[in-house]
Amino acid sequence: MYNVLVCDDEKDIVSALKIYLTAEGHEVFEAYNGEEALQILQREEIHLVLLDIMMPVKDGITTMVELRKFSNVPVIMLTAKSEDTDKVLGLNIGADDYVTKPFNPVELQARVKSQLRRYLQFGGSVSISNKDVYTVGPIVLDDLRKEVTLDGESVNLTKTEYDILKFLMENEGKVLSPHDIYVKVWKDTPLGAENTIAVHIRHLREKLEYNPAEPRYLKAVWGHGYKIDKK
Numbered sequence: 001m002y003n004v005l006v007c008d009d010e011k012d013i014v015s016a017l018k019i020y021l022t023a024e025g026h027e028v029f030e031a032y033n034g035e036e037a038l039q040i041l042q043r044e045e046i047h048l049v050l051l052d053i054m055m056p057v058k059d060g061i062t063t064m065v066e067l068r069k070f071s072n073v074p075v076i077m078l079t080a081k082s083e084d085t086d087k088v089l090g091l092n093i094g095a096d097d098y099v100t101k102p103f104n105p106v107e108l109q110a111r112v113k114s115q116l117r118r119y120l121q122f123g124g125s126v127s128i129s130n131k132d133v134y135t136v137g138p139i140v141l142d143d144l145r146k147e148v149t150l151d152g153e154s155v156n157l158t159k160t161e162y163d164i165l166k167f168l169m170e171n172e173g174k175v176l177s178p179h180d181i182y183v184k185v186w187k188d189t190p191l192g193a194e195n196t197i198a199v200h201i202r203h204l205r206e207k208l209e210y211n212p213a214e215p216r217y218l219k220a221v222w223g224h225g226y227k228i229d230k231k
Contacts, residue, residue, distance in 0.1 A: 001025040002116055003045055007037040007063070008052035008078055013101070017050060020105055021112070034058030034066075041067055048116055050099075052078040053090065061089060068094040074115040091230060097137060107210050114138040114151040134169035137217055137230040139208055141169050148208075155207050160185060164200055165208075168218070168228040177225035201226055 004026045006017045011032070018028045029044060031037040035058045037051065049067070053060035060077060067073070077090040077098040090098060096115055099108055118135070132143040138151045143166060148155045157165065163185045168176060182193040201220070205212040217228050 001027075002047040003027045003029060004112070005029045005031060005037060005040055005044075005046045005049045007031040007034065007049065007055070007060070009033060009055040010052075013052075013078070016103075017108075020103075020108060024109060024112070026112075034060060034063030037063055038066055041071060041073070046071075046073055047119065048112060049073055049075045050078055050112075051075055051095075054080070061093065064090060064093050064095055074119045076111055076115060097230065104210075110151050110210070111138065117152045134166070134172070136169055136172055136228050139165075139169075139217060139228075141166055150208055157204070157207065161200055161204055161207075164197070165204060165228075168226065171227075173227060173229045175221045175224045175227045180225070197226070 001024070004021050006014050006021070006028055007030075008014050008017075009032050014030050014032070018030065021028050029040050029046065031040055033055045034051075037049070038058075040046065041049070051060045051063060055063075064075060064077075067075070074096045075094065077095045078101060079090075079098050080101050097111055099111055114137075118140075134141045134143070140149045141147075141162075142149075146162070148157055148162065148165065164181060167181060167184050178193040178197040181197050182188070201218060202212070205215050205218050209215045209218065217230060219227055219229070221227060
């Protein structure tokens with residue numbers, strides 16, 4: 001179906017990922033360091049890259065910087081739980097998403113499908129110019145259609161949930177207090193705003209997070225409020 005480049009210095013991981021991806025019908029190209037990955041990207045048509053961070057010869061961060069000089073192919077970083085700083089750095093220099101080892105096959109396949117869908121939907125580019133479309137990781141809110149999707153699948157939200165999500169996505173990365181959210185969405189004086197907003201955020205997490213108990217996108221900043229981002 002699509003060409004996926006897997007780059008990791010651990011051959012067992014490459015083999016496991018190849019099994020998952022070929023089962024979905026993809027052609028898998030293998031690389032074991034960043035230099036090999038860049039060579040493949042220069043000569044093959046690749047639709048998605050799974051890129052490890054810690055590798056010999058050329059690490060994932062350096063490789064990410066170099067490939068962005070000539071390609072906008074979507075990149076999912078492969079990280080260990082201890083590599084939080086590198087996750088943020090990878091996203092800041094052009095990676096589109098990350099998955100943490102050990103992989104959950106279902107989550108991995110969902111992320112792969114999401115990135116391929118977005119990349120191909122927008123003609124080989126992951127940038128979205130439509131100011132009415134907001135995207136955070138696999139979550140897309142199309143305000144013209146009043147539609148929210150997760151990995152391309154429609155998500156049924158209440159009007160209040162939709163309005164809260166839109167406000168958060170309009171201010172991606174910013175911390176918004178329960179007071180601010182309540183005034184924006186209800187257009188009224190906040191009364192018991194913290195508990196009200198907390199309930200709606202919980203419902204949004206249940207619909208939009210892979211693991212609502214450990215939210216990746218809809219985050220609480222204790223004592224301050226909530227924000228949405230993909231870091």
